[in-house]
Amino acid sequence: MRPSAESQVLSRSRSVVASRSGLTTTNDAGYTVYLVILVVLVVAVPLLRTLVLGLSNPVVLAAMTSTDSHRSVGVGAAILAAGALLTARTRGPVVASPFLTEFLAGSGLPRSDTLRRPFVVTVAVMTATAVTVSGLVVMALLLDAPTAAVPAVLLVLGSASYACVLAVLSLFGQSSPRRVTTPLALVILCGALFIAIGFDAVTLVTPWGWLALLWQSLGPDAPIRWEPAIALALSPLAFLAAPALLNGLRLSELMAQSRRWQTIGTLVQTGDVAGATGTLRAPPTRGRHVRILFTGPLPVAIFRRDVGAARRFPTRTALGSLALINAGWLTAQTATAPAGVNWIAAMAGSLLAYLAVGVLCDGLRNANENAASSVYGRSAVMMIASHALLPAVACIVLGLTGTLVAASFGAPLAAVPWWLLLSIFIVAVRVLDSAKGPMPIGLLLPVPTPVGDVAILNVIAWQADALIIVLAAAGALTVLHTTMGPESALWLILCGLVVGALALRRIGALTA
Amino acid sequence: MPSLEARAVAASIDSEVLLAPVSFVLQEGESLAVQGQNGSGKTTLLRILSGQLRPSHGQAFLNGEPLDERARATRQAVSARIGLPAFARELTAHEHLRFIATTWGRVGSAATDTADATMAALGIGDLRNRFVNELSSGQTQLLSVATALVRPFEVLILDEPEQRLDAARRALVAAVVRAEVDRGATVVIASHDADMVAAIAGRSVFLGVV
Numbered sequence: 001m002r003p004s005a006e007s008q009v010l011s012r013s014r015s016v017v018a019s020r021s022g023l024t025t026t027n028d029a030g031y032t033v034y035l036v037i038l039v040v041l042v043v044a045v046p047l048l049r050t051l052v053l054g055l056s057n058p059v060v061l062a063a064m065t066s067t068d069s070h071r072s073v074g075v076g077a078a079i080l081a082a083g084a085l086l087t088a089r090t091r092g093p094v095v096a097s098p099f100l101t102e103f104l105a106g107s108g109l110p111r112s113d114t115l116r117r118p119f120v121v122t123v124a125v126m127t128a129t130a131v132t133v134s135g136l137v138v139m140a141l142l143l144d145a146p147t148a149a150v151p152a153v154l155l156v157l158g159s160a161s162y163a164c165v166l167a168v169l170s171l172f173g174q175s176s177p178r179r180v181t182t183p184l185a186l187v188i189l190c191g192a193l194f195i196a197i198g199f200d201a202v203t204l205v206t207p208w209g210w211l212a213l214l215w216q217s218l219g220p221d222a223p224i225r226w227e228p229a230i231a232l233a234l235s236p237l238a239f240l241a242a243p244a245l246l247n248g249l250r251l252s253e254l255m256a257q258s259r260r261w262q263t264i265g266t267l268v269q270t271g272d273v274a275g276a277t278g279t280l281r282a283p284p285t286r287g288r289h290v291r292i293l294f295t296g297p298l299p300v301a302i303f304r305r306d307v308g309a310a311r312r313f314p315t316r317t318a319l320g321s322l323a324l325i326n327a328g329w330l331t332a333q334t335a336t337a338p339a340g341v342n343w344i345a346a347m348a349g350s351l352l353a354y355l356a357v358g359v360l361c362d363g364l365r366n367a368n369e370n371a372a373s374s375v376y377g378r379s380a381v382m383m384i385a386s387h388a389l390l391p392a393v394a395c396i397v398l399g400l401t402g403t404l405v406a407a408s409f410g411a412p413l414a415a416v417p418w419w420l421l422l423s424i425f426i427v428a429v430r431v432l433d434s435a436k437g438p439m440p441i442g443l444l445l446p447v448p449t450p451v452g453d454v455a456i457l458n459v460i461a462w463q464a465d466a467l468i469i470v471l472a473a474a475g476a477l478t479v480l481h482t483t484m485g486p487e488s489a490l491w492l493i494l495c496g497l498v499v500g501a502l503a504l505r506r507i508g509a510l511t512a
Numbered sequence: 513m514p515s516l517e518a519r520a521v522a523a524s525i526d527s528e529v530l531l532a533p534v535s536f537v538l539q540e541g542e543s544l545a546v547q548g549q550n551g552s553g554k555t556t557l558l559r560i561l562s563g564q565l566r567p568s569h570g571q572a573f574l575n576g577e578p579l580d581e582r583a584r585a586t587r588q589a590v591s592a593r594i595g596l597p598a599f600a601r602e603l604t605a606h607e608h609l610r611f612i613a614t615t616w617g618r619v620g621s622a623a624t625d626t627a628d629a630t631m632a633a634l635g636i637g638d639l640r641n642r643f644v645n646e647l648s649s650g651q652t653q654l655l656s657v658a659t660a661l662v663r664p665f666e667v668l669i670l671d672e673p674e675q676r677l678d679a680a681r682r683a684l685v686a687a688v689v690r691a692e693v694d695r696g697a698t699v700v701i702a703s704h705d706a707d708m709v710a711a712i713a714g715r716s717v718f719l720g721v722v
Contacts, residue, residue, distance in 0.1 A: 090589075283601045283643060284602055284643055288642075288643065291693030292603070292607055294611055294614040294619075295619075295620050298615065301619075305607075305611055308604065315601070362602055363600070366600040370597060370598050372564065373592070373597060373598075374562070374586075374592060375659055376612060376615040376616075377588075377615040377617060377663060383615070
């Protein structure tokens with residue numbers, strides 16, 4: 001087929017799809033514009049202002065303008081590049097709805113034509129995000145730190161170019177097997193390590209290094225660096241590889257990603273966040289050689305089962321374990337951090353612990369899913385309690401490691417007994433969350449108010465109840481612990497008892 | 513003493529009838545096939561007999577006691593496989609069966625032996641090291657049936673065990689279930705497969721479309 005004929009076919013096909021979407025009337029377009037303006041004015045502008053003010057905090061500004069801050073930028077940018085490569089097989093830049101994917105990629109036209117538009121949309125989103133983030137940082141610096149305008153503008157433009165590089169890397173990751181992308185990502189991470197330890201030659205030859213150099217020129221007396229700016233400006237030439245990469249995408253991979261994200265979208269809309277995150281977890285294909293022994297009393301057998309299962313996801317388990325150590329360290333830092341920012345350490349510590357312990361809760365979730373059946377020979381409560389052992393032990397031991405490391409650097413030892421209580425509380429919230437079941441359909445019913453339907457608030461509250469409990473109880477009490485002392489422990493125990501009672505009630509409802 | 517009794521059990525939601533009243537008594541070692549068209553209430557009846565669903569009318573009994581899945585006695589006596597279980601993606605096929613056997617009190621090598629025997633009987637012994645996502649739909653169905661057989665029971669309830677199976681596998685499942693009947697178990701199956709019904713069931717109950 002001649003190129004002009006191909007473009008005509010594509011154009012006609014797109015008009016068919018556009019008419020199918022049902023969003024073509026003037027009223028629809030007008031309402032969308034109205035909605036966007038409202039969201040920008042009511043949500044986005046105040047949020048961005050708050051972020052700029054937060055970044056203008058003297059502690060944050062001092063960190064951003066420190067001598068070695070460009071290294072952190074270089075390392076962060078390199079991690080983003082490696083992440084773009086590694087995560088592309090889970091979510092690449094070309095993900096349309098299953099219908100569109102099959103329709104476009106399954107046609108006889110070249111995929112460099114049919115899939116160009118979804119890729120361009122992703123590039124636009126990534127670039128806009130990069131400009132927004134770098135713009136916020138630059139605004140904070142221009143407001144409160146001695147920063148010249150030219151380097152600030154160069155940094156924003158450089159960030160936009162870097163986003164284009166990330167998009168192409170992500171496309172490369174989506175179209176290439178893991179045996180190619182994983183070593184490449186490791187090389188990038190090694191480069192990041194070199195930057196971190198002060199081997200500055202790496203910054204001269206890598207896009208993430210160029211971004212770091214642009215950051216460095218923001219300093220009060222630093223000269224403007226044109227070389228990295230020019231190099232980054234030329235980086236979008238990487239788009240020349242995009243047609244070949246788009247043509248290299250496989251339909252099976254595209255459909256798998258498309259279906260997965262459609263499922264996740266549906267689960268999120270219906271409030272099943274646990275189900276949505278479960279869809280993201282790749283099934284094991286290795287690790288079957290890890291032998292699981294079901295010996296000993298049942299709680300011990302279940303503990304061994306869960307340990308063996310965790311060993312089958314070594315990367316996930318290692319990341320979760322590191323995060324738990326970090327959570328313990330952050331919690332211990334609450335007592336020594338300055339009064340204005342100690343709540344950040346407390347909230348981040350509790351939140352990180354809650355999220356990290358989730359990687360060890362597969363058995364817990366499975367016990368809840370089977371609670372209503374007679375598959376297992378013990379009661380649902382017994383099975384769930386036994387499956388809670390591994391998360392509890394891991395949270396206590398790994399978190400304590402973090403608190404002890406912090407104590408060795410001067411944090412008070414009072415964080416140790418506090419972490420013990422906090423661990424048990426967080427695992428109790430995990431049990432409560434895993435016994436949640438599907439969202440009650442009643443929460444989706446309209447809630448008419450003078451400002452419109454606020455049913456979405458019910459859905460958000462349902463989705464985020466565990467996070468809210470963790471932040472409101474564990475995070476807040478950790479802050480208060482530094483001033484209240486033992487009394488805060490009594491409050492945490494009380495909160496734990498309430499969470500435990502709610503969890504038992506939910507488990508009872510699952511088996512009813 | 514009667515083993516399993518349905519006494520005019522029926523199910524409805526508001527005015528919608530899901531299952532018209534049905535009664536029968538099954539003695540120890542008897543087997544019953546529940547037959548009927550789609551929508552006649554077969555699965556609903558099996559859910560009532562396994563104690564997972566309370567009937568709107570009538571009552572189901574096991575050894576004279578009302579069936580209730582929350583009651584320990586019901587859970588210990590009745591092994592029901594209605595739909596696929598919630599498999600753990602981190603366990604292999606063999607580990608699933610070993611784990612279930614362990615929770616039912618079979619420890620160490622006893623659990624392993626039970627899992628081995630169940631897999632061998634259903635012809636899936638060579639799949640022991642596969643994760644569930646690595647099984648075909650038919651193999652997943654066989655593993656699903658195995659989860660019901662690997663635990664001790666007095667009453668076995670299976671909902672369309674022939675689903676997704678080829679003729680040879682259907683005959684294999686029928687033979688395994690028949691052996692359970694011969695051992696003295698009370699078996700209730702819902703099935704659309706005439707050969708399987710003939711091989712397993714001593715009696716049949718036909719449900720009309722409601």
